[in-house]
Amino acid sequence: MRPYTRAFPVHSYEVDAFGEAAPAALAGYLQEVAGDHAAALGWSLPELMRRGLTWVLARQRIEIRATVRAGDVLEASTWPSGLDRFAAFRDFVLRRQADGVEVARAVSQWFVLDLATRRPVRPDRVVAAGPADLPPHVLEPPGRRLPALEGGFEERRFRTRYSDIDLNQHVNNLSYLGWALESVPEETWRSARPSTVDVQFLAECRYGSAVLARSAADGAGGFRHAIVREEDGRELARLETRWEPRAASADGRVKGAGPGASPAASAGPAGAPSGRGASEP
Secondary structure (H helix, E strand, O other): OOOEEEEEEHHHEEOOOOEEEOHHHHHHHHHHHHHHHHHOOOHHHHHHHHEEEEEEEEEEEEEEEOOEEOOOEEEEEEEEEEEEEOOOOEEEEEEEOOOOOEEEEEEEEHHHEEEOOEEEEOHHHOOOOOOOOOOOOOOOOOOOOOOOOOOOOOEEEEEEOOHEEOOOOOOOOHHHHHHHHHHHHHHHHHHHHHHHHHEEEEOOOOOOOEEEEEEEEOOEEEEEEEEOOOOOEEEEEEEEEEEEEOOOOOOOOOOOOOOOOOOOOOOOEEEOEEEEEEEEO
């Protein structure tokens, strides 16, 4: 199957305090191009909902390889990349249109959810298996369950808002990513940027809940994160992030750290919706 490609201009409201496109903005482009391609293939979110089904994002790993700034135009390419018993996989590559530089790549894992039972069903009820000779994934597909956050951690509290809720009537996957990144220490935010984000969605969250975003350094240049619902202690998502200094850029652009920045920690660090928020494979 040929990749499906769509261009996205990067807007000023999608960049952070340092002029760089926020990880949630990049993840939003992936969600949009996945939804467009799913619609072109007949697997759109509205089509599934008419059948009492929906797409939910179960896992996504993104590697950010170059700086993206307001005014850039990105070309997002995507394709279905396989099925297993309960998951459909979808890969992505983001390139800057002006020079063809690859700025990010991602692999994602999607479930088809029965809206009545809120349980996964086999994805081959919805999507075609595709050719047997699929190209290799652009990144190693999600395998092991992300480890639980243990020991001491930073914590921030958030209340879900109307704008966090998607068509599946639960918190969209982009909100979890934003909450997790908000929980790192200020010196990390000022001096470094995420280079890898791996997120695993574990349970749904509805409007009105309070959530606790927790993070702890993993000792290897990154952080482990947990998003927990305050009222019952239910773990909603786990994440792992790796960070690199803002001063270093894969594409040669100079990236400034904010005032008072401290040295960065060591660098190292299918069709469907939701996280579980709505998006389409």
